[in-house]
Amino acid sequence: MKELSLNENDFRSFRDLIAKRSGIYFDPEKQELLKDNLLQRMADCGLSNFADYFNLLSSPAGDKEFDYLLNLITIPETYFFRDRGQFRALERFVIPELIEKKSYPGASLRIWSAGCSTGEEPYTIAMILAAGMVDMPIQILATDVSHDALKAAREGVYNGRSVRDMPQDYLNRFFTKKGEKYYLEDSIKQMVEFRYFNLVTEPYPLMEMSGWDIIFCRNVTIYFQAEATRKVIHNFHRSLREDGYLFAGYSESLRYMSNEFNTVQHEGAFFYQKGMPKKTVRKKTRKIRLRQGSTAPRAKKQGPKAVAGLKSDEVARICARAKKLLEMGQPEGASEILSPYLQESSTPGSVLLLQAEIALNQGDLEKAVHLCERILQGEPLSIAGHYLLGVVYLTWEDEGRAIEEFKKVLYLEPEHALARFNLGELYSQVGRLDEARLEYANVARLLEKMPGSLDERFAGGFSPALLIDTCLSRIRALEAKPRGTAGRRWDGAKRREGE
Numbered sequence: 232m233k234e235l236s237l238n239e240n241d242f243r244s245f246r247d248l249i250a251k252r253s254g255i256y257f258d259p260e261k262q263e264l265l266k267d268n269l270l271q272r273m274a275d276c277g278l279s280n281f282a283d284y285f286n287l288l289s290s291p292a293g294d295k296e297f298d299y300l301l302n303l304i305t306i307p308e309t310y311f312f313r314d315r316g317q318f319r320a321l322e323r324f325v326i327p328e329l330i331e332k333k334s335y336p337g338a339s340l341r342i343w344s345a346g347c348s349t350g351e352e353p354y355t356i357a358m359i360l361a362a363g364m365v366d367m368p369i370q371i372l373a374t375d376v377s378h379d380a381l382k383a384a385r386e387g388v389y390n391g392r393s394v395r396d397m398p399q400d401y402l403n404r405f406f407t408k409k410g411e412k413y414y415l416e417d418s419i420k421q422m423v424e425f426r427y428f429n430l431v432t433e434p435y436p437l438m439e440m441s442g443w444d445i446i447f448c449r450n451v452t453i454y455f456q457a458e459a460t461r462k463v464i465h466n467f468h469r470s471l472r473e474d475g476y477l478f479a480g481y482s483e484s485l486r487y488m489s490n491e492f493n494t495v496q497h498e499g500a501f502f503y504q505k506g507m508p509k510k511t512v513r514k515k516t517r518k519i520r521l522r523q524g525s526t527a528p529r530a531k532k533q534g535p536k537a538v539a540g541l542k543s544d545e546v547a548r549i550c551a552r553a554k555k556l557l558e559m560g561q562p563e564g565a566s567e568i569l570s571p572y573l574q575e576s577s578t579p580g581s582v583l584l585l586q587a588e589i590a591l592n593q594g595d596l597e598k599a600v601h602l603c604e605r606i607l608q609g610e611p612l613s614i615a616g617h618y619l620l621g622v623v624y625l626t627w628e629d630e631g632r633a634i635e636e637f638k639k640v641l642y643l644e645p646e647h648a649l650a651r652f653n654l655g656e657l658y659s660q661v662g663r664l665d666e667a668r669l670e671y672a673n674v675a676r677l678l679e680k681m682p683g684s685l686d687e688r689f690a691g692g693f694s695p696a697l698l699i700d701t702c703l704s705r706i707r708a709l710e711a712k713p714r715g716t717a718g719r720r721w722d723g724a725k726r727r728e729g730e
């Protein structure tokens with residue numbers, strides 16, 4: 232079957248059928264990938280030519296087969312607490328605001344995770360609500376078009392990759408580890424209802440899908456054509472309550488897609504609110520906070536402290552305490568420990584570095600940049616300072632500056648695996664695919680020879696083996712694209728808040 236060729240006309244027919252029925256659009260460079268998926272389904276259906284398979288998909292009985300095809304062509308990549316800043320905004324601003332507004336009898340909170348894949352996103356929302364002990368009826372609906380993904384979501388069993396960015400206290404509290412697998416607690420599983428729902432199929436069942444307080448639809452429309460995305464966003468607008476919130480992925484700005492939403496910014500994270508468009512609205516953390524059921528120790532508030540007289544082992548002890556709280560998902564506690572030592576010009580680089588990491592974790596990118604700059608003023612060749620600054624710019628989607636910083640790291644330490652990996656990610660984002668391939672290959676080679684070249688402080692739970700695997704799978708994905716093709720075009724534009 233492999234020798235069958237998918238000619239240009241056949242490719243366009245399948246591409247248009249798939250785009251119409253799912254929104255997912257195959258660029259010409261993905262023709263081979265589409266062909267492989269079609270061949271796989273044709274083999275399962277016992278068909279030996281593309282025309283017969285196309286007729287099957289287009290026939291009245293083709294819906295079920297189309298769902299099987301969708302299982303193959305959808306991209307299920309997801310993990311718990313993906314884009315942490317947005318979940319922080321949910322916890323500290325959006326939910327407290329909704330709770331305040333909904334003090335009337337019979338009020339409930341309704342959240343829809345659209346394109347939920349294997350469930351990490353809706354379960355993250357459920358855990359945040361459970362940890363915050365929200366005291367009102369909650370509905371969390373999670374939908375997707377991939378039956379395979381929905382089945383895995385209902386099972387609630389995950390691997391290390393899915394939990395790599397999960398705060399440690401959530402992991403301890405809501406999961407049981409058996410072997411290499413993490414089993415989600417039943418009480419969280421029961422909070423989420425999973426259902427098949429195609430975002431692109433018209434007519435949209437608005438009666439059923441309306442009145443949402445919050446919709447999450449992240450990293451779904453990146454695979455769509457602009458027209459399909461516009462339709463989906465408009466439908467979300469109709470499905471939300473007045474003032475309801477929409478969380479989109481970082482690369483799914485609504486700027487050219489809709490003028491029906493306000494952009495909201497909370498501590499560096501962006502999301503949208505239904506309403507007449509104004510300009511970006513900056514929101515402060517609400518005074519009413521979700522109560523945290525965490526058992527982790529709280530740091531005591533302290534006044535300014537002199538650091539000049541501190542011995543280096545005392546500094547190390549203070550940093551270790553703060554680091555521990557950060558790893559337990561308590562950046563505020565960590566920050567409280569360090570803040571008394573930050574006033575002086577002689578603050579050690581290690582304290583500034585950790586505070587910058589905390590600011591990054593809290594989504595306060597401006598503060599993180601300022602702290603990195605302080606580090607680099609004192610120590611211009613600080614590898615960690617340049618590395619962290621690169622990560623901050625990467626989070627800020629300022630690819631140009633991020634690339635510059637990671638290159639500086641490699642100038643100072645050519646074996647810095649994470650800087651190379653991030654360069655690979657950036658090159659691939661801006662369409663410099665040959666350079667991306669090269670960096671991924673370099674990281675894999677480097678880590679095979681020297682696993683110790685992975686700086687654990689910044690590895691975010693990635694082991695050398697996992698990073699090698701990730702690089703190899705990135706190379707495979709790039710191999711599916713012809714050499715020299717551009718991904719997203721990079722015009723060097725700097726995207727900062729409010730722009």
Ligand SMILES: C[S@@+](CC[C@H](N)C(=O)[O-])C[C@H]1O[C@@H](n2cnc3c(N)ncnc32)[C@H](O)[C@@H]1O
Binds near residue numbers: 346
């Ligand atoms: C990359 S995952 C994103 C998962 C999660 N939202 C996140 O950000 O981590 C994209 C998901 O969108 C789903 N999807 C693609 N087209 C869809 C459509 N037309 N309707 C609903 N879901 C769709 C895919 O099946 C896949 O599970």
